[in-house]
Amino acid sequence: xxxxxxxxxxxxxxxxxxxxxxxxxxxxxxxxxxxxxxxxxxxxxxxxxxxxxxxxxxxxxxxxxxxxxxxxxxxxxxxxxxxxxxxxxxxxxxxxxxxxxxxxxxxxxxxxxxxxxxxxxxxxxxxxxxxxxxxxxxxxxxxxxxxxxxxxxxxxxxxxxxxxxxxxxxxxxxxxxxxxxxxxxxxxxxxxxxxxxxxxxxxxxxxxxxxxxxxxxxxxxxxxxxxxxxxxxxxxxxxxxxxxxxxxxxxxxxxxxxxxxxxxxxxxxxxxxxxxxxxxxxxxxxxxxxxxxxxxxxxxxxxxxxxxxxxxxxxxxxxxxxxxxxxxxxxxxxxxxxxxxxxxxxxxxxxxxxxxxxxxxxxxxxxxxxxxxxxxxxxxxxxxxxxxxxxxxxxxxxxxxxxxxxxxxxxxxxxxxxxxxxxxxxxxxxxxxxxxxxxxxxxxxxxxxxxxxxxxxxxx
Numbered sequence: 001x002x003x004x005x006x007x008x009x010x011x012x013x014x015x016x017x018x019x020x021x022x023x024x025x026x027x028x029x030x031x032x033x034x035x036x037x038x039x040x041x042x043x044x045x046x047x048x049x050x051x052x053x054x055x056x057x058x059x060x061x062x063x064x065x066x067x068x069x070x071x072x073x074x075x076x077x078x079x080x081x082x083x084x085x086x087x088x089x090x091x092x093x094x095x096x097x098x099x100x101x102x103x104x105x106x107x108x109x110x111x112x113x114x115x116x117x118x119x120x121x122x123x124x125x126x127x128x129x130x131x132x133x134x135x136x137x138x139x140x141x142x143x144x145x146x147x148x149x150x151x152x153x154x155x156x157x158x159x160x161x162x163x164x165x166x167x168x169x170x171x172x173x174x175x176x177x178x179x180x181x182x183x184x185x186x187x188x189x190x191x192x193x194x195x196x197x198x199x200x201x202x203x204x205x206x207x208x209x210x211x212x213x214x215x216x217x218x219x220x221x222x223x224x225x226x227x228x229x230x231x232x233x234x235x236x237x238x239x240x241x242x243x244x245x246x247x248x249x250x251x252x253x254x255x256x257x258x259x260x261x262x263x264x265x266x267x268x269x270x271x272x273x274x275x276x277x278x279x280x281x282x283x284x285x286x287x288x289x290x291x292x293x294x295x296x297x298x299x300x301x302x303x304x305x306x307x308x309x310x311x312x313x314x315x316x317x318x319x320x321x322x323x324x325x326x327x328x329x330x331x332x333x334x335x336x337x338x339x340x341x342x343x344x345x346x347x348x349x350x351x352x353x354x355x356x357x358x359x360x361x362x363x364x365x366x367x368x369x370x371x372x373x374x375x376x377x378x379x380x381x382x383x384x385x386x387x388x389x390x391x392x393x394x395x396x397x398x399x400x401x402x403x404x405x406x407x408x409x410x411x412x413x414x415x416x417x418x419x420x421x422x423x424x425x426x427x428x429x430x431x432x433x434x435x436x437x438x439x440x441x442x443x444x445x446x447x448x449x450x451x452x453x454x455x456x457x458x459x460x
Contacts, residue, residue: 005130006129006130006137007128008186010124010128010129010186011186012186012187013076013128013183013186013187013188014121014124014141015182015186016080016180016182016183017117017118017120017121017124017179017183017187018121018140018141019175019178019179020084020087020114020117020176020179020183021114021117021118021121021144022144022148023087023172023175023176023179024060024087024111024113024117025114025144025148025152026148026151026172027091027110027152027169027172028053028057028152028280029053029151029280029283029284030153030155030159030168031052031156031168032152032153032284032288032408033152033287033291033298033301034156034160034165034168034298035049035050036288036291036298037160037298038100038103042100042103044100045416046288046412046415046416046419048100050284050408050412051104052103052104053284053408054214054218054408054409054412055104055107055108055111056107056108056111056114057111057214057402057404057405057408058210058405059107059109059110059112059115060114060115060118060401061115061214061398061401062115062203062206062210062211063111063112063116064115064118064394064397064401065254065255065395066206066255067119067123067255067393067394068390068391068393068394069198069255070116071119071120071123071390072193072194072196072390073196074193075189076123076187076188077183077184077188077189079116079117080116080117080120080183081180081184082113082116083113083114083115083116083120084113084176084179084180086109086110086113086116087109087114087117087176088176088177088180089109089113090106090107090110090112091106091110091169091173091176092169092173093106093109094107094166094169095166095169095170106169115401118397118401119393119397121144122138122141123390124187125137125138125141126389126390126393127190127191128188128190133324135320135323135324135374135378136317136321136324137320138374138375138377138378139317139319139320139321139323139378140316140317140320140374141374142316142373142374142377151306151309153283153287153301154302154303154305154306154309155168155302156168156298157287157297157299157300157301158299158302159171161297161298162299198254199247201247202244202248202254205240205241205243205244205247206240206244207240208236208237208239208240208243209237209240209241209243209244210240210402210405211236211240212233212236212240213233213234213237213238213240213241213402213406214237214402214406215237216230216233216234216237217405217406217413218409218412218413219233219413220409220410220417245257255391255395256391257395259391259392259395262383264383265383265392267451267452267455268376268377268380268452268455269395270448270451271376271451271455272376272399272400273400273402274403274444274447274448275339275369275372275373275448276373276399276400276401276404276407277406277407277444278339278407278441278444279407280403280404280407281407281408281411281437281441282362282441283305284408284412285437285438286301286305286362287302288301288415288430288434289358289430289431289434290355290358292426292427292430293427293428293430293431294355296355300355304362305358305362307359307362307363308362308365308366309366311366311367311370312366312367313370314370315335315366315367315369315371316370316374317374318371319331319371319372319374319375320374320375322371323378328376328456329456331372331375332371332375332379332452332456333449333452333453333456334368334371335368335370335371335373335375336368336372336448336452338364338367338368338371339368339369339372339445340368340446341364341368342361342364342365343365343438343445344442344445345357345361345364346365346438346441346442347435347438347439347441350434350435350438350439351432351435352431376452377396379456380392380396381396410437410440411434411437414433414436414440415430415433415434417433418430418432418433418436
């Protein structure tokens with residue numbers, strides 16, 4: 001088993017699901033660069049326009065918890081076909097949209113598709129890749145979902161400046177068609193289905209949980225003037241969390257939340273969530289900072305963060321190779337330290353970030369992020385039994401998307417709150433709000449590094 005090679009069909013299956021997952025995350029952050037243009041074209045505010053990202057992540061977060069049940073009841077090839085047809089439909093709707101609500105509808109449909117495809121990619125890796133190559137391929141898998149947010153602003157900036165924001169969607173269609181063809185030819189069913197009855201209460205509580213909590217986060221800027229708009233969805237979200245955990249303590253859970261009783265797995269899950277929230281938060285803050293504070297173009301904003309995405313693309317599989325040879329401790333703790341260092345610098349100089357400073361510090365962040373994220377997921381899943389890994393994958397991927405939604409919604413609300421109460425220019429108000437976000441991320445980075453130190457320090 002240790003010397004077994006990855007078959008071509010498995011590689012093709014990973015490529016097919018990877019193209020779709022990459023496209024979904026790419027367009028998610030590519031749209032962040034277009035926010036100023038969308039705000040002008042559709043006459044919407046910054047805290048409303050960020051729903052282009054939030055509603056997508058919300059749909060992904062709602063579907064992903066069901067992935068373990070879907071895997072047990074539906075063949076992988078059929079799941080892939082459903083996912084990619086949904087995503088292509090959403091892309092076409094957005095490419096043709098003439099109003100902001102229609103744009104949101106397209107993003108919602110895209111989120112449903114990616115919510116099915118994303119855990120499918122990791123399930124294929126966990127189930128069909130030899131153990132000796134698992135760290136490397138998990139690094140490649142997380143590379144797809146973590147580097148796309150960094151490439152997105154560059155891609156979006158070039159598109160919106162040269163062709164218009166609609167071509168962000170149009171340009172994806174040929175790649176999605178290629179993924180569809182490859183997936184139908186290569187995705188195999190390796191494990192037997194284990195049909196089980198679906199408990200509708202699961203879906204009900206999942207919707208309450210994510211809609212409530214994410215809507216509350218998006219209304220954070222109204223906590224003083226209109227507190228009901230913040231606290232009401234927060235209470236609904238908490239009720240959903242409690243209901244979801246209660247329902248899934250039973251004999252046939254849609255996802256086994258009892259895995260979180262494992263402290264090592266819980267620690268990895270917490271850190272995984274923090275890392276994802278930070279990378280998506282920065283993909284929102286930095287492009288808007290470059291445009292609204294420094295007065296640069298969308299193309300410039302994209303090009304400034306491009307080197308960081310390249311570095312992250314190099315370090316993600318490299319971190320996986322290091323894990324395969326030496327274990328998880330080195331890449332995870334070194335990566336976490338680099339993330340903490342970069343965010344501390346961002347927070348200290350948050351009101352006076354020049355383009356060169358942003359570029360260099362983002363390089364440090366993405367190097368640390370590339371070393372950390374995939375290895376945190378691989379190390380976390382190694383804390384549980386192989387038969388539990390589909391549920392563990394569902395939990396980690398759910399947390400990843402939910403944290404990503406909060407990582408965009410909360411920074412957007414903080415920046416909007418700063419802009420609304422500013423006595424100076426919009427640029428200065430944006431800088432103040434951005435610094436608060438960066439300080440929050442620096443504190444979270446410190447906490448997640450401490451947690452990782454506790455859970456990986458003795459792990460070989």
